[in-house]
Amino acid sequence: MGYNVKRVLIDQGSSADIMFWEAFIGMKIPTDRLMPYAGTLVGFTGDQSSYSILGGRPTLNKLGAVVSTPHLKLKYPLPGGKVMVLCVDQEIARKYPAEDVKEVSLTEGRTIKIGVSLTKEDEEGLVTVLKINILAFAWSASDIPGIDPDFLCHHLMVDPRAKLVIQKRRKFGEDKRKAIAEETKKLMAADHI
Structure with a gap:
């Protein structure tokens, strides 16, 4: 294999996987691998896609893949215990900004x-x-005051056997400290913390 494919969209909310014809031919995949689909595909406006491949939940589930959006990476296990990592080429990503x-x-x-x-x-x-x-x-935390913590509460899944580690104290600049204090006051006023 070893092909460079430009413009792949991984959509964790999509129930469809789509490979456009140019990518299919460019990757030299035999045409007998094409599978007909008799269902209805909804959601396209008729505009030409700027992507070569649209990967959704079926592919992610089949690969057992984990997506890290902040790191622009996708990892999935290979036979023998190795892990494959797909990375975004940052230079190419900067050339194709999101929709205006x-x-x-x-x-x-x-x-x-x-x-x-x-x-x-x-x-x-x-x-x-x-x-x-x-x-x-909700435009701000004050628009949704007094949410019952039993209804909506974030819990960290921490192994109780894990050794506790004290993080190094972070020093924030004056602007950051003011922003943190302001956001904390908003959350306290709305009874979120």
Whole structure:
């Protein structure tokens, strides 16, 4: 194997895996490996994809893969106990930025960002739905005060046999300290901490 494939999208929310014809041919995969699909594929706008491959849950599950979004890596086990790591070429990733967005005001002080590729009709429909349902969104911690910790609480899964380690104290600059204090006050005012 050993092919470089540019523009692969790993979508952990997708139930479909798609390899576009150019990538299929470029990787010299025999055509007898093609499998027909009789189901319905929903979600494409008819625009040409800028990706060569769209990988979803079926591939991730079959590989037993783990995705690390912050590190732009995908790891999966190989026979013999080895681990394969797929990495993003940072230079290529910088050449292809995410879709351009624009800021739209829903009401005074409440703005969102939406993709510029939406048709005028889709944009108007989306903005209308968001404006009608504006109260369904939490814009800050104070918008959702007093959440019962029994209903929603984060727990760290720590092995009780693990040795405790004291982390080195971090020193933050004045701006960071102010931001941390401000966010902590907001969470305390909303009874989240």
